[in-house]
Amino acid sequence: MSRLEITQLNKSFGALKVTDDVSLNVEPGEVHAIIGPNGAGKTTLIAQLSGELRPDSGRIVLDGRDITQTSMPERVHLGLARSFQITQVLPSFTVLDNVALAVQARQGSSYRFFGNVASEEALNAAAMRALRDAGLEDRAGARASALSHGEHRRLELACALATEPQLLLLDEPLAGVGGEDAEAFIARLRALRGRLTMVLIEHDMDAVFALATRLSVLVYGRIIATGTPEEVRSDPAVRAAYLGEEEMPA
Numbered sequence: 739m740s741r742l743e744i745t746q747l748n749k750s751f752g753a754l755k756v757t758d759d760v761s762l763n764v765e766p767g768e769v770h771a772i773i774g775p776n777g778a779g780k781t782t783l784i785a786q787l788s789g790e791l792r793p794d795s796g797r798i799v800l801d802g803r804d805i806t807q808t809s810m811p812e813r814v815h816l817g818l819a820r821s822f823q824i825t826q827v828l829p830s831f832t833v834l835d836n837v838a839l840a841v842q843a844r845q846g847s848s849y850r851f852f853g854n855v856a857s858e859e860a861l862n863a864a865a866m867r868a869l870r871d872a873g874l875e876d877r878a879g880a881r882a883s884a885l886s887h888g889e890h891r892r893l894e895l896a897c898a899l900a901t902e903p904q905l906l907l908l909d910e911p912l913a914g915v916g917g918e919d920a921e922a923f924i925a926r927l928r929a930l931r932g933r934l935t936m937v938l939i940e941h942d943m944d945a946v947f948a949l950a951t952r953l954s955v956l957v958y959g960r961i962i963a964t965g966t967p968e969e970v971r972s973d974p975a976v977r978a979a980y981l982g983e984e985e986m987p988a
């Protein structure tokens with residue numbers, strides 16, 4: 739069974755068709771990148787997957803369950819997390835406490851943050867696991883406001899991981915992140931490959947080709963190609979669509 743099945747999804751803003759009959763399967767453990775020129779409809783597609791936007795028609799199925807009409811919080815509960823959107827980092831809280839709050843949000847009211855030592859320890863242990871996966875464990879005690887931009891993005895990743903998602907939607911995780919920070923981030927995401935399924939939108943083509951197991955290319959709301967990085971890279975229609983836009987690695 740596919741982790742995610744998107745069938746004939748359509749979404750328009752007025753006369754502008756932004757998602758045009760999109761069908762796509764994402765298999766468990768894969769990193770599926772969605773690339774395409776500016777304005778192709780990538781963010782709009784992700785927003786429909788997260789539940790922020792409702793499609794006009796079509797179906798979204800997560801692990802065999804139709805979630806097309808399911809609310810955003812319920813989707814999170816079902817194992818779908820959108821990084822960089824579902825969590826708001828609290829700057830005056832420590833890195834660890836920020837992630838612990840995200841763990842607590844997943845666990846609902848069954849845990850209390852204060853008052854019960856055992857539950858607090860469990861909360862912190864789960865938060866530390868997420869911090870390790872995001873490569874931020876050595877910054878656990880720092881205030882979130884003291885983090886660099888790259889570290890801040892990894893904190894957001896840790897908060898998303900704290901919800902233990904089956905499917906993680908990553909919307910331009912490397913935006914504004916450069917150099918070593920970007921490399922560290924890509925290494926973290928690579929290490930997570932196979933453990934959870936990811937749908938990735940990213941403008942940095944080197945990162946996309948380093949991470950994606952498969953890619954879909956979106957142009958004017960339509961998927962013009964889906965395949966492995968090699969297949970997509972050599973597809974003439976894809977190269978034509980990218981001409982004069984973003985660079986495709988040779």
Ligand SMILES: Nc1ncnc2c1ncn2[C@@H]1O[C@H](COP(=O)(O)OP(=O)(O)OP(=O)(O)O)[C@@H](O)[C@H]1O
Pocket residue numbers: 751754756774775776777778779780781782783
């Ligand atoms: N809420 C909205 N109302 C009207 N038009 C919208 C809305 N959101 C997006 N659009 C339009 O839909 C089209 C697709 O936008 P979207 O942000 O999904 O593209 P994108 O591929 O993510 O672009 P980018 O790579 O530049 O982030 C654009 O033409 C955009 O102006």
